[in-house]
Amino acid sequence: MEIYAHWLDGEHLRVSGWGPQDTSLAVMLKIQALLGHTVVLSDVQLIDSHAVQALFETEDFRSFVRGCPSFLRCTTAAPAGSDPFALVTTGLHRALEPGWLSSSFDTAEPLVRLSEAVLERGEANPGPLFARGTALGARYEEGGVIRRRLEAVAWTLHHFSREAGVPLGTSAVTRPCSYRDVLEEVAELPGLPGHDYAPVERTLAYLDEHVEPSNRHRRAVLFAQLDATDPPHRTAMWNTATQAWNAAVQRTLGTDGASPRSLPKAADIGLYLGRPTDALFEPAGPGATAPAEHGMAPGNLAAVAELGWQDIAKIHQDEVVTRRRDAFQAALRAGDAAAADDALPALLRAVRRKLPASGERPGRLAWAAAETGLGLAGAGLALGTGETLGLVGPALAFGLAAERLLRGGRNRSHIVNTLMTAGGRGTWARRGEA
Incomplete structure (x- = not known):
């Protein structure tokens, strides 16, 4: 994809x-x-x-x-x-x-x-x-x-x-949408939770008051206005606009899917529009604002981090890995969830056999099955702590399961918490409860 x-x-x-x-x-x-x-x-x-x-x-x-x-x-x-x-x-x-x-x-x-x-x-x-x-x-x-x-x-x-x-x-898009268009569309979604609706609505109101319609596709103009007026919730508005801008770019490029990531105080717009193939979330914790503050140093990254790009190329071109990867990608393109659920573990096993040992533990990719209270089930690649790739801070949820789980409901904090807990990756707090 x-x-x-x-x-x-x-x-x-x-x-x-x-x-x-x-x-x-x-x-x-x-x-x-x-x-x-x-x-x-x-x-x-x-x-x-x-x-x-x-x-x-x-x-x-x-x-x-x-x-x-x-x-x-x-x-x-x-x-x-x-x-x-x-x-x-x-x-x-x-x-x-x-x-x-x-x-x-x-x-x-x-x-x-x-x-x-x-x-x-x-x-x-x-x-x-x-x-x-x-x-x-x-x-x-x-x-x-x-x-x-x-x-x-x-x-x-x-x-x-x-x-x-x-x-x-x-791009085949003749009239690219602006980030303001994206914000308006997300604001009208039914069931949008308050922690995402509030920054979207504030950003829309600020744009309409301070930025001319002809400039609402340019982030630089919004940044200049925020710098000049220094309004309350400035960080939330700027980060939400950045999320919306990237959602608009994704549409313009016409990709099959996306890899969104949360930003501090912002609405996670990338999870509502398009097709998230994976998602990166920060754990909620005191003073946890950047990866470096979570102790994510080169020495903490295991397995894949130890591989050079030429090592990645060798794995990428391996006959067994290629066959498994093609099966997984074919299932993704076809939207066949059952086939993807079967193909991804086989691909991970093939890749895992090629990874070097890291420290006292063999480097490995982890497979986690999860089921939410909404009745959605699925498998996903969950990367969270040293138990997987040594990522002490942000965690990454991959695969069709990420799409089903993340898009299955508007309370994504609960969904990601469920995915990560089911995979044994630790506890994730709801937004605003850290």
Whole structure:
């Protein structure tokens, strides 16, 4: 399945406190690769996601995506029939719009300068772009943090515009919806719980009062207004708008499903719209606001975290894993829940046999069956603590079970709590009860 990962959006990463040093982002992508999903990137994610930058900084990952080109896909709103370079550089034109804000750099200036250089040269090969005597080479010191990240952006654009066999596409949506449209749709859903309705309604009211209709598709305009007025519930409104913006992008890209993630004080809009193939939730606890504060250090990540991208490629290409993965993906595409429930454990067993031992415990992927009070049953891949992949903080629920359980009712805290408890992964508090 093709999925849109909400948590790869640069602003989503920034407000949630996930920094470039958080290796858990790469772990989640490795799991997506092992399950056979294709991760679809938007034009903005190509240039302004520090997670994508961290990946493309390394030759290990660049080699992986060259060898497994189906793992990443780029879809943008460029006109149909655009050549690859025009298609993948639509985000650079956005960066040149007045008032555009960068989520991965302290200011927009580095990406503005890179955008100008790439568009002027008509190619994104970082070697010529940063060669001695060029504007970028003279301005950004070799080996410096900003230069390394800009070079990673250039590598990303170069990969999608020049590598053979890389999946590219244009959105079939003729009139993309705005994040304001998404908020309005969610506000009208029957049975929307109060902890999600309140931030949605506040954000809608603020937009209608402070942002002109012609600017309600631009997050930067909303951010400027929030910065100027500093209203009550500012964090909840901004984070809810970020969730809605990503739901709107997902629709524009037209993916099969999504990988949403909760944000502090925000409505979890990604679980109400589209088709969540998995979901990432933070445990509710005192002072638990960012992964780093949960002790999620590289040494705590086991099994998959220890694998390089070339190791992932070997597992990905293994004959047995490939056969199991194809069966699982076929079931997902067909919407056959029973077949998916049968195929996913077989795939996990095949993958598990390829994982290295970690510390005193063998690294493993865990399978959890869960049943909610709503009578919904299903199996799901639940990743929570050191008992699975060492993820001390956020937990990840995968598979059709995640979709059935998460979409089966509006009280998702109870549903996720049930899933994680049934899998022996610990207790999850309801929102607002921590």
